Amino acid sequence: MxxxxxxxxxxxxxxxxxxxxxxxxxxxxxxxxxxxxxxxxxxxxxxxxxxxPTKEDLLFTLMREHMEGLLEAWSAARPANADPVTRLAAYVENHIAFHIERRHATHVSNMELRSLSHERLTQILKMRTAYEKELRMILRDGAEAGVFQVDDTGLTAMALIQMMTGVIVWFRPGARLSIAEVTASYLSMTMRLVGATISHGTARPSGRAAVAL
Amino acid sequence: MxxxxxxxxxxxxxxxxxxxxxxxxxxxxxxxxxxxxxxxxxxxxxxxxxxxPTKEDLLFTLMREHMEGLLEAWSAARPANADPVTRLAAYVENHIAFHIERRHATHVSNMELRSLSHERLTQILKMRTAYEKELRMILRDGAEAGVFQVDDTGLTAMALIQMMTGVIVWFRPGARLSIAEVTASYLSMTMRLVGATISHGTARPSGRAAVAL
DNA sequence: GCATTAATAAAACGAACGTTCAATTAATTC
DNA sequence: GAATTAATTGAACGTTCGTTTTATTAATGC
The missing domain is CATH 1.10.10.60 (Homeodomain-like)
Known part of the structure; x- marks a missing residue:
């Protein structure tokens, strides 16, 4: 005792x-x-x-570390000074891989925001916004360079993130599709969605998947 | 008293x-x-x-009626015997309109499933699956007819639904974009995502938006 | 206008909640 | 091996929860 x-x-x-x-x-x-x-x-x-010290402290700690992990993973995976197609491919691959690997934590970070105090909610949202801004910049660069066809950068970024994060809702490891297959599919859907101009082989930064338009 | x-x-x-x-x-x-x-x-x-009779009965009633409403809305909007592009456009337009109009109820139906008993959860999921199946059939018909380029029908359907439903997360009435603009954007993103073959004007079933590929 | 039904208030039930506190034992330090 | 620190238990605190019961009043039907 x-x-x-x-x-x-x-x-x-x-x-x-x-x-x-x-x-x-x-x-x-x-x-x-x-x-x-x-x-x-x-x-x-x-x-x-x-x-x-409290139940909410526990929740906040889990969320903060998850968001920090996401930002760090992207920092490590982000290709510097590359063309928009390569950067977008890297973003998609990193996002899918991270979210499949940490399904439960992502679920918590996305679904339990309302249980945080105002101050802590702001803190988490700030990190999330920073992460989303990276995608918006890629889309904007691509649109300006003429390799993407995007109506509205902000709207497209949200649509893409919702689509990609949704993978945790239905994907189960060991099911019909492998992680590599899922990633490849999301990659080609993303490239078509943004109307990416076909650029032979540039979109293969990690060697894991090729872009099939 | x-x-x-x-x-x-x-x-x-x-x-x-x-x-x-x-x-x-x-x-x-x-x-x-x-x-x-x-x-x-x-x-x-x-x-x-x-x-x-109980708190859970209240939740279940709200969810059931919301799902019934979704299925009825699609039944009313669905174009019979039309080509896949027209049917997909109708699906997207109905989905966006319904979800923007009933943001709160959609939030409840999507986020609170775990608070239902097993039996009632099954009942709600059955309705949801039926709704998703409609989209899968459209995609399959389009792929077979050669007007869509789709890797995997099931995966694409989930990706599209996640993308479209995500509109309730960030969209606020009266903000920068109007409902018509948002719908038009989602429509063109969807058509590009499924690699729809350009078919002059067929994708304008409600007159609200034209497909811009 | 009297009887019946519909709609509510007020109070209480036991159970479960997050959290605190004091006591107790294992591990570590010197 | 004694003193100190780390880790945990068991019991309790006050509060809130979903729900039930009983009484009371408004509306309705005849």
Whole structure:
């Protein structure tokens, strides 16, 4: 009825984060109770408060780190000084890969925004806007260069992001389509959607997929 | 401290539905309390139970009627025996119009599925699948007729629906773009995405928008 | 105008919620 | 091996939740 043998703060905190992402994705933030989360980790509810001062702090931490991860992944994948088609292809590939790999966390970050305080909501939205701006810049550069046909940059960016993020709704690993197949399909749909001019082989930055217009 | 002057069951029930859609869209189903809903309607919580036996019954009723409305709207708008381009254009126009008009209800139907019992979830998903199947059939017919270029019918249908439904996330009435402009943009993005062969004027079933490839 | 029905209020129910606190034990430090 | 720190338990706090019950008043039918 106190500290248990083999208990380790770092391991417990990691287990709490992992269980929280999974439970919130499945039940929703409001529907998940701290007792439920604690039971999943194999600990009493009071122990959670050693790592996160409140339930909302836990949610915010998960969201912030997810958004930071997304921005970092794009920073690492972004091709500098490349043509718009190559950059757009890299954006799509990174987005799909990241979201399939972290389906649950994406679900949480997209669906539970209303449970954040105003200040924290603003913080998360700022990161999201920064990420979306990257896509808008690619589309604008492409439109100005005449390689994309885009009515409205902002609208197109939102449509593309909604389309790509939607992959987490229906995609299940090990199902009919492989990740590579899904990525290739989304890539060609994206290129057609923006009316990309065919440019032989430029859109193969990672070697994973070719653009089929 | 009992029946109030001018009270009317039908009006109260309608007010409850309306307030519930708005509150659930804003706060989430779990976060909305029955007392909060009652206060919005101007009534005590106990009065709600005259119209809906449980909170979940209320949610389910809202969702079922929303899905029925969607299917009915498509039934009315669907052009019989038309070419795939015309049918796809009608699908897109109906989808965008319906979802912009009923943003809050769509939000509820899409976000609160996990709060339904298994049986009721199945019931809602059955309706949704039927609606999605209509799009898959259009895409398949178009692909077979050679007027669409589609890798995978199922994947493309999901991508399109996610893209179109996403309009409720960012669109606000009275903002920069009008409904007609948004619809026209989504229509041309859709036609490009499916690689529709240019067919002079066929894609103008409602007269509201022309397809610009 | 009297009986009946419709619509609500007021109060209460037990259960579950997020969170706090004191006590207790394991691991670590010296 | 004693002192200190880290990790956790168990019990409790006040609050809020969905829901039920009973009483009360407005509208309706005859």
């Amino acid at each position: 106190a500290r248990t043998t083999g208990s380790d703060g770092e391991k417990t905190e990691a287990a709490v984060r992992e269980a929280a992402v999974s439970l919130i994705a499945r039940l929703g933030y409001e529907a998940m109770s701290m007792r439920q989360l604690a039971a999943e980790v194999g600990v009493q509810a009071a122990a959670l408060y050693r790592y996160f | 009992a029946r109030t002057t001018g009270s009317d069951g039908e009006k109260t029930e309608a007010a409850v539905r309306e307030a519930a859609v708005s509150l659930i869209a804003r706060l989430g189903y779990e976060a909305m309390s029955m007392r909060q809903l009652a206060a919005e309607v101007g009534v005590q919580a106990a009065a709600l139970y005259r119209y809906f």
